[in-house]
Amino acid sequence: MQTVLRRIVGVVAVVAALALGTSAAKAVELTMYYPVAVGGPITKIIDGMVARFEKDHPGIKVKPVYAGNYDDTRTKALTALRAGQPVQLSVLFSIDLFELIDQDVIVPFEEVATSAEDKAWLKSFYPALMANSITGGKTWGIPFQRSTIVLYYNKDAFKEAGLDPSKPPATWAEMIEMSKKLVKKDAAGNVTRWGIKVPSTGYPYWMFQAFAIQSGQELMNQAGNETYFDKPSVIEALQYWADLSRKHNVMPAGAVEWGTLRQDFLEGNTAMMWHTTGNLTPVRQAAKFNFGVAMLPASKRRGSPTGGGNFYIFKKATAEERKAALAFIKWMTAPELTAEWSIATGYVATRPDAYETPAMKKYSADFPAAVVARDQFQYSVAELAVHENARVKKFLDDAIQSVLTGAKSPAEALKSAQQQAERVLRRSR
Amino acid sequence: MAPRDARIHVYGWLLLLPAAVLLVTFTHYPTIASLIDSFFSTPRAGRASRFVGLDNYALMIDDPVFWKVLWNNAWFALGTIPASIALALVMALWVNERIPGRAFVRMAYFTPTVLPMIAVANIWLFFYTPAYGLLDQVRGLFGAPGHNWLGSPDTVMWCIIVMAIWKEAGFYMIFYLAALQSLPPELKEAATLEGAGRWHFFRRVIFPLLMPTTLFVLINAVINSFKLVDQLFVLTKGGPDNASSLLLYYVYEVAFSFWDTGYAATLTVVLLLVLIVLAIGQFFYFDRRVHYQ
Numbered sequence: 001m002q003t004v005l006r007r008i009v010g011v012v013a014v015v016a017a018l019a020l021g022t023s024a025a026k027a028v029e030l031t032m033y034y035p036v037a038v039g040g041p042i043t044k045i046i047d048g049m050v051a052r053f054e055k056d057h058p059g060i061k062v063k064p065v066y067a068g069n070y071d072d073t074r075t076k077a078l079t080a081l082r083a084g085q086p087v088q089l090s091v092l093f094s095i096d097l098f099e100l101i102d103q104d105v106i107v108p109f110e111e112v113a114t115s116a117e118d119k120a121w122l123k124s125f126y127p128a129l130m131a132n133s134i135t136g137g138k139t140w141g142i143p144f145q146r147s148t149i150v151l152y153y154n155k156d157a158f159k160e161a162g163l164d165p166s167k168p169p170a171t172w173a174e175m176i177e178m179s180k181k182l183v184k185k186d187a188a189g190n191v192t193r194w195g196i197k198v199p200s201t202g203y204p205y206w207m208f209q210a211f212a213i214q215s216g217q218e219l220m221n222q223a224g225n226e227t228y229f230d231k232p233s234v235i236e237a238l239q240y241w242a243d244l245s246r247k248h249n250v251m252p253a254g255a256v257e258w259g260t261l262r263q264d265f266l267e268g269n270t271a272m273m274w275h276t277t278g279n280l281t282p283v284r285q286a287a288k289f290n291f292g293v294a295m296l297p298a299s300k301r302r303g304s305p306t307g308g309g310n311f312y313i314f315k316k317a318t319a320e321e322r323k324a325a326l327a328f329i330k331w332m333t334a335p336e337l338t339a340e341w342s343i344a345t346g347y348v349a350t351r352p353d354a355y356e357t358p359a360m361k362k363y364s365a366d367f368p369a370a371v372v373a374r375d376q377f378q379y380s381v382a383e384l385a386v387h388e389n390a391r392v393k394k395f396l397d398d399a400i401q402s403v404l405t406g407a408k409s410p411a412e413a414l415k416s417a418q419q420q421a422e423r424v425l426r427r428s429r
Numbered sequence: 430m431a432p433r434d435a436r437i438h439v440y441g442w443l444l445l446l447p448a449a450v451l452l453v454t455f456t457h458y459p460t461i462a463s464l465i466d467s468f469f470s471t472p473r474a475g476r477a478s479r480f481v482g483l484d485n486y487a488l489m490i491d492d493p494v495f496w497k498v499l500w501n502n503a504w505f506a507l508g509t510i511p512a513s514i515a516l517a518l519v520m521a522l523w524v525n526e527r528i529p530g531r532a533f534v535r536m537a538y539f540t541p542t543v544l545p546m547i548a549v550a551n552i553w554l555f556f557y558t559p560a561y562g563l564l565d566q567v568r569g570l571f572g573a574p575g576h577n578w579l580g581s582p583d584t585v586m587w588c589i590i591v592m593a594i595w596k597e598a599g600f601y602m603i604f605y606l607a608a609l610q611s612l613p614p615e616l617k618e619a620a621t622l623e624g625a626g627r628w629h630f631f632r633r634v635i636f637p638l639l640m641p642t643t644l645f646v647l648i649n650a651v652i653n654s655f656k657l658v659d660q661l662f663v664l665t666k667g668g669p670d671n672a673s674s675l676l677l678y679y680v681y682e683v684a685f686s687f688w689d690t691g692y693a694a695t696l697t698v699v700l701l702l703v704l705i706v707l708a709i710g711q712f713f714y715f716d717r718r719v720h721y722q
Binding site for chain 1: 494554560561574575577579580582668669671682685686689
């Protein structure tokens with residue numbers, strides 16, 4: 001009898017303790033995967049911002065996980081979701097939009113951002129950036145680390161070659177002419193400095209989209225189920241890119257590596273480079289020469305695709321986690337933080353009011369190169385985003401690389417890429 | 430059967446159970462599951478997975494990238510297997526002698542093996558960088574122009590092969606070294622007495638006695654030539670234009686970049702078949718030539 005009584009008392013005590021324990025508020029824990037595709041101490045910056053957010057919001061804990069580049073992060077996030085591992089939000093490629101919708105893993109922000117203030121916040125970003133976030137009338141991603149391609153040029157090299165350092169090339173013809181003057185050879189005839197380098201590994205389709213737009217042609221439709229790789233102006237654009245190394249000898253033959261291009265520019269191995277504005281701050285910090293930043297040159301018009309990553313919230317997150325994720329995203333995209341992030345990295349600030357903050361006004365007055373990417377918005381188009389994007393992107397990447405290595409002609413390669421893309425996209429119409 | 434016999438059988442199976450469970454979970458089940466998956470289509474939004482028979486295989490035969498990748502892998506195997514085994518044998522014969530600094534040389538040869546492949550690939554990425562990478566700097570000393578090693582389809586495969594040989598030779602050397610040290614020294618003395626030259630002694634005595642090790646190393650090398658794709662993630666990502674893509678890397682791309690699980694299963698089945706055929710072939714071929722002691 002005694003032992004039974006003792007056992008009952010014990011059980012009641014344990015249950016009471018558990019009940020009391022669960023009634024205390026538990027912090028909402030969020031896991032976030034994010035990519036790094038540019039130089040600089042990005043993980044330190046992100047960790048610092050997250051720490052400040054957690055101080056402001058004691059009920060929310062965010063664990064940012066660096067997951068490689070955009071493709072690696074998408075793979076990691078989708079694998080984690082399929083395996084049932086907890087991840088509630090991520091920064092993923094803006095162009096993964098259709099893939100994520102097809103796999104049914106993300107929620108539109110209209111479902112989470114329901115108050116009037118939230119709805120106003122959704123409309124406060126640059127429309128040029130929202131082109132890769134809105135489809136079917138819903139907003140699926142919030143711009144975070146966004147960019148356009150810009151032309152970096154070595155002002156000291158310009159002066160050395162007899163060119164005006166305040167006049168970067170504004171047209172395709174000028175780019176060829178100036179590059180020819182900038183090429184430097186040593187006594188044996190080997191090139192020690194190239195005129196221009198455009199990377200053809202990493203994200204070749206992105207660079208190619210810039211050429212195509214300058215030639216006047218968009219590469220896909222808004223619904224993401226049609227591509228236009230074999231239109232005449234697109235073939236012309238690829239021919240121009242190939243001619244830079246083949247005909248004019250201002251760019252090295254073969255594939256130009258994305259990862260080492262920034263270093264090439266800093267070492268003086270090339271006088272000009274096309275690269276993401278996200279590399280602006282690391283270039284500024286390491287450059288031992290005067291350099292400038294300009295919009296990309298025009299053929300029929302100026303243009304550049306936007307690029308970079310958006311915030312996405314996953315369906316697997318509970319209602320409470322979604323609210324916490326929204327609070328985090330709103331905090332990270334507040335005007336002051338957007339300005340801070342843009343100054344620290346070189347990425348474009350994603351909202352107009354960030355450029356009105358005192359910190360940003362002072363920075364752009366000191367360093368006008370910081371606003372070139374934003375000024376290019378008026379000529380920008382959405383980045384290549386279609387259904388089964390990874391596959392279609394690879395067809396285009398392979399076509400570009402086959403032309404730049406001399407294996408195929410532009411018309412042949414692009415026709416084949418268009419055929420393969422058609423076969424894949426037909427299924428999504 | 431008497432109850433005691435039955436109990437012994439039960440004990441036997443119970444002792445085998447842990448190993449059997451692991452084997453089935455990580456080898457037999459995934460193989461069968463991949464085979465079955467290859468007969469179904471990939472589930473997409475709005476379209477569940479359905480039985481398509483040999484459609485995936487037909488798609489694979491039509492896919493030019495698949496044939497390119499298979500061809501690349503054949504070249505990679507031909508380039509790495511003989512060279513790394515020969516190099517391993519030569520290194521083992523050399524460090525088996527009484528040379529000064531023998532322990533240091535052994536460690537130096539084995540170091541590439543203990544380094545993780547991704548770290549090694551990053552080091553070699555610097556070696557192969559055009560203009561200021563190590564290789565081009567050395568060539569520059571001789572006045573030769575820089576070359577885009579990883580960016581041109583002609584040289585990229587050789588770059589990958591050289592790196593793989595560098596990494597693997599040390600590993601095989603260890604096996605050969607162990608085998609050499611188990612050879613009785615009387616053989617060498619007898620050969621010297623009979624007046625046999627070093628090459629004659631190697632060809633007629635040492636090499637046949639090393640056959641068991643050679644078979645083992647060969648099987649490992651064949652498996653590695655299909656398994657070693659880690660460096661591609663860092664060096665070339667299969668480019669330019671699939672010039673350096675290997676079968677396993679293509680499987681990863683199809684499965685985890687394109688999320689086309691049906692097609693990836695098909696490719697996996699092909700990879701398995703190739704490896705099984707090669708493994709069985711090797712055992713049959715070497716059966717008469719290997720002398721076990």
